[in-house]
Amino acid sequence: MAHTHSVSSLHAADGSMDLQTNRTARCIIKDNYVRPSDEVYPALLRGVVRNCIDTIVLTPELNTLMGLRVNEPWKSHWHPSGGGQVPGDSYGETAALHLKRDLGITIDPVRFQFVSSASFPWSTSAQGVPCHMNGVLMAVLLRAEEVTARVVPSNGDFAQSSFFTLENVTVANGFHPAIARGARLIKYNTTEHGRIC
Numbered sequence: 001m002a003h004t005h006s007v008s009s010l011h012a013a014d015g016s017m018d019l020q021t022n023r024t025a026r027c028i029i030k031d032n033y034v035r036p037s038d039e040v041y042p043a044l045l046r047g048v049v050r051n052c053i054d055t056i057v058l059t060p061e062l063n064t065l066m067g068l069r070v071n072e073p074w075k076s077h078w079h080p081s082g083g084g085q086v087p088g089d090s091y092g093e094t095a096a097l098h099l100k101r102d103l104g105i106t107i108d109p110v111r112f113q114f115v116s117s118a119s120f121p122w123s124t125s126a127q128g129v130p131c132h133m134n135g136v137l138m139a140v141l142l143r144a145e146e147v148t149a150r151v152v153p154s155n156g157d158f159a160q161s162s163f164f165t166l167e168n169v170t171v172a173n174g175f176h177p178a179i180a181r182g183a184r185l186i187k188y189n190t191t192e193h194g195r196i197c
Contacts, residue, residue: 029088054082104151
């Protein structure tokens with residue numbers, strides 16, 4: 001059920017790095033998870049800081065694919081694939097789930113790499129209430145065949161999508177500051193160290 005790579009200092013369970021303890025705790029969490037109803041979710045958003053996992057998708061040429069957001073927050077701006085983290089899922093599992101939803105491609109969670117995290121206080125949300133999110137930014141390097149195999153959905157954030165160079169992912173070009181910072185980090189690491197993160 002759980003991958004051994006899901007155990008990290010950022011994703012330990014019951015305060016333990018022991019693999020079996022981690023697996024057991026994650027299974028208990030997942031077995032007890034109940035998705036909030038549409039009526040309950042706005043109230044929940046007002047009272048918690050929600051983890052959201054966004055993923056900078058990179059082509060072999062190190063261009064990044066962004067979708068035009070259709071809902072608040074950050075409506076009508078370019079943004080990477082992403083969404084809420086389900087309790088018990090790792091960052092990589094969450095990123096894979098949303099990439100499957102947005103682009104129709106299946107990526108092994110182990111391929112996603114942590115880039116950064118940032119506080120995202122919003123005055124509104126898709127549910128019409130203020131919300132505060134902890135934005136975790138991941139990155140994944142796709143193979144050429146994965147890029148061409150992606151699905152362009154008829155609706156949602158990736159119904160309209162575009163490729164950008166990392167240099168063009170800037171606040172001046174309308175990107176959220178946390179996403180622009182992530183693009184700079186990736187550009188620095190690929191140039192200086194030959195790796196994404």
